[in-house]
Amino acid sequence: MAVDTARQAFDPARSWRLHPRVALRPEPFGALLYHFGTRKLSFLKNQAMVTVVQALAEYSDARAACRAAGIEDGDQAPYLHALGLLAASKMLVAGDRA
Amino acid sequence: MTSAVRVPRLIEQFERGLAAPICLTWELTYACNLACVHCLSSSGKRDPRELTTRQCKDIIDELQRMQVFYVNIGGGEPTVRPDFWELVDYATAHHVGVKFSTNGVRITPEAAQRLAAGDYVDVQISLDGATAEVNDAVRGAGSFAMAIAALENLAAAGFSDAKISVVVTRHNVDQLDEFAALAERYGATLRITRLRPSGRGADVWDELHPTAAQQVQLYDWLVERGEKVLTGDSFFHLSALGQPGALAGLNLCGAGRVVCLIDPVGDVYACPFAIHDRFLAGNVLSGGGFDNVWKNAPLFRELREPQAVGGCAGCGHYDSCRGGCMAAKFFTGLPIDGPDPECVRGHAAPALGRQRDVPRPGRDHSRGGPVPLTLTKRPCNESPV
Numbered sequence: 001m002a003v004d005t006a007r008q009a010f011d012p013a014r015s016w017r018l019h020p021r022v023a024l025r026p027e028p029f030g031a032l033l034y035h036f037g038t039r040k041l042s043f044l045k046n047q048a049m050v051t052v053v054q055a056l057a058e059y060s061d062a063r064a065a066c067r068a069a070g071i072e073d074g075d076q077a078p079y080l081h082a083l084g085l086l087a088a089s090k091m092l093v094a095g096d097r098a
Numbered sequence: 099m100t101s102a103v104r105v106p107r108l109i110e111q112f113e114r115g116l117a118a119p120i121c122l123t124w125e126l127t128y129a130c131n132l133a134c135v136h137c138l139s140s141s142g143k144r145d146p147r148e149l150t151t152r153q154c155k156d157i158i159d160e161l162q163r164m165q166v167f168y169v170n171i172g173g174g175e176p177t178v179r180p181d182f183w184e185l186v187d188y189a190t191a192h193h194v195g196v197k198f199s200t201n202g203v204r205i206t207p208e209a210a211q212r213l214a215a216g217d218y219v220d221v222q223i224s225l226d227g228a229t230a231e232v233n234d235a236v237r238g239a240g241s242f243a244m245a246i247a248a249l250e251n252l253a254a255a256g257f258s259d260a261k262i263s264v265v266v267t268r269h270n271v272d273q274l275d276e277f278a279a280l281a282e283r284y285g286a287t288l289r290i291t292r293l294r295p296s297g298r299g300a301d302v303w304d305e306l307h308p309t310a311a312q313q314v315q316l317y318d319w320l321v322e323r324g325e326k327v328l329t330g331d332s333f334f335h336l337s338a339l340g341q342p343g344a345l346a347g348l349n350l351c352g353a354g355r356v357v358c359l360i361d362p363v364g365d366v367y368a369c370p371f372a373i374h375d376r377f378l379a380g381n382v383l384s385g386g387g388f389d390n391v392w393k394n395a396p397l398f399r400e401l402r403e404p405q406a407v408g409g410c411a412g413c414g415h416y417d418s419c420r421g422g423c424m425a426a427k428f429f430t431g432l433p434i435d436g437p438d439p440e441c442v443r444g445h446a447a448p449a450l451g452r453q454r455d456v457p458r459p460g461r462d463h464s465r466g467g468p469v470p471l472t473l474t475k476r477p478c479n480e481s482p483v
Contacts, residue, residue: 023165023167023193025117025118025165025167026117027111027116027117028111028114028115028116028117029108029111032116032120034167034168036167036193036195036218037217039168039195039220041120041167043108045108045111
């Protein structure tokens with residue numbers, strides 16, 4: 001149920017960025033995220049996802065960040081789903097890019 | 099996160115090792131005011147070679163560079179180091195979060211206020227019985243009252259979400275609901291972990307480890323009531339009792355792959371339950387720093403290779419428990435590539451019944467001789483250093 005609410009709350013047409021208290025550590029499989037506030041860990045399981053998350057703040061919406069990472073619109077569903085989960089766990093917050 | 103994209107399972111990635119540990123335990127001192135019968139690190143007396151404040155800060159600098167997000171500080175009793183708070187402050191100022199384990203001896207009202215004022219420090223109070231009788235038989239006379247006083251001080255100071263850390267034994271497994279109620283009373287979270295036959299734990303394991311029936315009872319309790327209970331993923335050897343995934347957490351041995359231990363003299367071991375030369379990877383002072391030990395120690399490289407399944411090869415549950423705990427096998431004299439001594443399918447029973455060569459703990463900092471299991475008048479020395 002929490003996930004459903006989160007999916008509604010995550011709007012891929014908006015700008016997003018990492019929470020200021022989240023650190024990203026590159027790993028052979030992708031990256032590790034750690035939230036110093038909630039003490040939660042998350043895993044980014046491939047390089048494309050890492051590229052998307054790192055570039056998120058530079059784009060006016062999440063879809064554009066995916067496109068810039070080479071993920072075409074038709075292939076974005078799993079990435080947007082993953083971003084939605086990160087937003088639900090407060091790893092991501094709404095960005096300020098119009 | 100991206101489950102639709104074809105990548106190896108995370109557990110397989112983890113088994114090949116990470117750029118830095120996720121879960122790093124750092125024991126700051128072997129000194130302890132208590133003498134718990136099951137102490138993993140055989141603590142008691144301070145080791146004269148323990149790292150200096152400067153050396154500890156150098157390690158913290160290195161952890162920051164490696165992006166080790168937090169350390170689990172323990173001991174011994176870490177708070178008896180005179181520079182304990184200085185090191186905690188230094189770590190959090192350098193973006194290395196601190197979780198520390200204590201028996202509560204130095205969690206005074208002032209210390210509790212100090213902790214409540216910050217936001218980067220988690221506190222774990224050790225308690226091995228929900229009553230003084232059960233607790234003190236294992237941790238020593240007066241230790242229950244000491245832990246409760248610490249919890250009261252923390253709650254009174256407004257420190258939220260302390261952890262009550264319990265090692266599950268034959269004598270407290272019936273108290274799990276009482277522990278949960280105790281946690282509730284202090285606004286704390288319950289954390290329960292597995293008894294390991296490591297350190298002095300080797301001497302009491304036969305008498306203290308939960309019986310086969312109690313393992314089932316523990317598993318059922320975790321599945322039914324364990325949603326908010328932390329376990330440090332330490333009960334993965336029980337996974338084969340039910341459906342895969344019924345127990346939360348990563349069901350794998352992370353030794354040298356995602357987990358390791360730095361001991362008070364800077365020795366790096368594969369995990370906190372493996373203080374023995376067999377699992378010694380190097381030393382932060384002589385081995386080119388922690389980063390180099392973590393990345394290049396031959397032992398760690400070996401642990402990141404595919405491991406032999408050995409005696410578990412014929413078992414249909416291997417994917418659930420992955421052979422269990424390496425340290426538990428080693429310190430009970432069982433082959434590393436075989437079943438866990440508490441294998442829930444009973445596969446360790448024949449080997450446990452045979453003559454075994456049980457290795458002695460690598461380091462012993464106990465005060466005096468062996469610590470007997472039920473000492474009702476064991477002194478509670480508050481000045482160990």
